Amino acid sequence: MIHSAFIRAAAPQLPPPHSIGPARNGSTENFAIEGRNLNYSVTTRQGKFVPILKDCSLRIPSGQFWMLLGPNGCGKSTLLKILAGLLNPIDGFVYVKKPKSFVFQNPDHQVVMPTVEADVAFGLGKFNMARDEIRSRVAKALDAVDMLDFLQRPVQTLSGGQKQRVAIAGALAEACKVLLLDELTTFLDEKDQIGVIKAVKNSLKNSEEVTALWVTHRLEELEYADGAVYMEDGRVIKHGDASSILDFIKVRQASYIDQINS
Incomplete structure (x- = not known):
């Protein structure tokens, strides 16, 4: 898992971005992720x-x-990697609540141990924890992504979607506050797509402290989201609740088709 703290680049006194409304508790200051300019x-x-x-x-x-x-090519994966600390912006301000975890598009880049239990426990090796605490964290994390029954299963026998859920469980076991997820359903069949999305939703339901930002190109996945950010040509065009973003994109697409046909 990738963990990094706060990155402050060259411009600390920048104006705030456009308002996107209050968080669930009504506060306008309670943000887990913020990027400016x-x-x-x-x-x-x-x-x-x-x-x-x-x-x-x-x-x-x-x-x-x-x-x-x-x-495609609008910069969304690049933005996610900057939030994860994998890339540094030329200028601007980044804050992401820590600890944070980046889950790769291909789970084979992240799931490294022979069994599900061992893989989820792998990142806990850097903490000074008793075995019982490790087992408890692993079980709780796997339960959150509906993979507890696979505890002793060899990783190589899992589907792509199941591996993604194991990768998410590994992040949750480390008590991450922010999940950054890069197009996890791109290569998955429909059943695994839904399983991975529901795993993320369930993770947030089980812990109100966890925040997730999911990069996707599938509009149908918006129905599971609380909100969304839409980009074009390297710019954030609009952000807000999921239904308004979906309507905005559909209008945008219709306008583009009309231009082609005119």
């Missing part, structure tokens, strides 16, 4: 400067399940 660019081998993120701002309320959407 984030910029990120890469330089090609030919020396060309290519901007990937352009003045991106977002806030995700604590204890909620939000999704990050947008066309």
Whole structure:
């Protein structure tokens, strides 16, 4: 699991992003994730400067399940990696409540131990814990993602969706406050897609302290979200409750189709 604290880049005195409404407890200050005016660019081998993120701002309320959407190449995975601490922005401000965990698109990059129990317990090795405490945490985390019956199952016998749920359980066992999830359902069949989404929802239901940000390109997954952020061309275009974002995207798509057909 990836853990990093607070990153403060070059511009600490930036204006706040657009309001997205209060968190569940009514507070406008209770955010688990905040990014302000984030910029990120890469330089090609030919020396060309290519901007990937352009003045991106977002806030995700604590204890909620939000999704990050947008066309391919719009910068959503790059933004998620900056929030995870895997990339550093050129400028801007990032705060993510810690500990946080990044769950990869391909679970084989993260699930490393031979059995489910051993894999979920793997990250706890850095803590000074008694065996009983480790077993308790592992069992609780697996129960949260509906995988407790698979405790002794060899990892190699699991489906892709089951491996993703084991990866999520590993993050929960470490008592993470923020889950950053990168297109977990891209290569999964429909049954595993729903299983992984429900595992995340159940994780938040079991602990109001956990917040999740899920990168996806599937509009149908929005029905499970509390809110969403929509990006285009490296920019955050809109954020708010899931139904309003879905309506916004559908209008956007219809307008694009009309332009093509006109």
